[in-house]
Amino acid sequence: MKVFNQLLSFLGAPSPLAEGSEPKVYFLGIGGIGMSAIARYFQSQGVKVSGYDKTETVLTRQLSAEGISIYYEDKIECIDKNAHLVIYTPAVPKDSVALNFYQQNNYTVVKRSDVLGAITNTAFNICIAGTHGKTTTSTMVGHILRHSQYGCNAFLGGISVNYATNFWSNSKNVCVVEADEYDRSFLKLSPDIAIISSMDADHLDIYGTAENMEEAFIEFSKKVKPGGLLISKYGLNRAPDLSADHMLTYHVTDRKANVFATNIVIHNGSYQFDVEFNDSDAGNWILKGVVLNMGGKHNIENMIAAIAVAHHIGIEDNKIINAVADFKGVKRRFEYILKTGHQVFIDDYAHHPEELRALIAGAKNLFPNKKCTVVFQPHLFSRTRDFADGFAEVLDLADEIILLPIYPARELPMDGVNSEMILNRMHSEDRMLLSKENLLKHFEFEKAAHVEEGFEGNMVITAGAGDIDTLVEPIKEILIKRN
Secondary structure (H helix, E strand, O other): OHHHHHHHHHOOOOOOOOOOOOOEEEEEOOOOHHHHHHHHHHHHOOOEEEEEOOOOOHHHHHHHHOOOEEEOOOOHHHOOOOOOEEEEOOOOOOOOHHHHHHHHOOOOEEEHHHHHHHHOOOOEEEEEEOOOOHHHHHHHHHHHHHHOOOOOEEEEEEEEOOOOEEEEOOOOOEEEEEEOOHHHHHHHOOOOEEEEOOOOOOOHHHHOOHHHHHHHHHHHHOOOOOOOEEEEEOOOOOHHHOOOOEEEEEEOOOOOOOEEEEEEEEEOOEEEEEEEEEEOOOEEEEEEEEEEOOOOHHHHHHHHHHHHHHHHOOOOHHHHHHHHHHOOOEOOEOEEEEEOOOEEEEEEOOOOHHHHHHHHHHHHHHOOOOEEEEEEOOEOHHHHHHHHHHHHHHHOOOOEEEEOOOEOOOOOOOOOOOOHHHHOOOOOOOEEEOOHHHHHHHHHHOOOOOOOOOOOOEEEEEEOOOOHHHHHHHHHHHHHHHO
């Protein structure tokens, strides 16, 4: 009760709960990956949690199984009128019946980012930011700290395959937090250690320009506490403007960075490499024989950043190596759905041109002799409009491209903005636009098990941040039957 009252006070609640009261929190948009992590946090603290989301998903079903009441209708009858705290995501429409009821009746109504800032206010925080890479890197950091028994509380933007969750708690007052740049949420955090993996333009519906977005990352770097550490990707645009008392850079292979990989060897979809660490303050260090059982060369780079954190906080070398070898990845981050002799199926959350570039390049690097078919579902009308040229250029790297209609998420349709914007800018002859239903028919009738001349097998990649993940199991079943 004391901790909950401290949290309410930090968030500006008018009065504390009386001793013996049952604290109650209601979530608007509880099925979001970031929201669900905080819902699980409150559940772990003995708080009664309930909430609303517009559709049932695998994640909301998991939350329900954990004892959280979830409603799928935006009605006054469904909400908890006795809630002491109401948390909402910016994705909830402003005309939401429940949101307006709570706001108009003087409930304590706050954004997810405010609550995350309040929860971590007195903790030692490791915050991972970046247009892409942050989910995988934060899960890697949290996994190393958990596996090594260093201990941490983890608030992640993806589901750890090792633990089948995006949140876990520990008595140690250390938090690993995915620092989300959307809506400038990460500026409410107070990192002791921060990672910035990338600053590529995105969310231009919020920021307006790439320059404004870069300014937000620069401001985030200044949030690092006095004496804290900033670990940033080597070569970032505006890198000279980043600021912290102690700064390191990392890169997959560039020796001009403070931390980088050497002696990279590929074996059956996994990597073995050494990590070199050169720091004028802490000296030089080499970690030999690291094994990462996750595809994508960009994930070596993500792991390098996580290893740098682990080394900085004093985790022993052998514990780091053992933790990395045991890392099973993140759901929908270069996730192997199938991996047989002549057939590979990878699912990934990639929804930005640079994420797609890393995904396709990484997959083709691991399986250079397989035909690469990419199924991509664009996410958001605004993102498709802003990056149509970039999507077209990157998708042309594949041997075959299948586009799905745009997943709108929080947006209404925009005139003239559709998946054909990307399709018409591509140069590949083997490209098509299909509905989800016709995509499955395409896989059913295409003789994809036949290995085309010049290839030694087939590789299918599904990518996107919408509901393309609902097609993964049906596609998998079709591919298995054809095998």
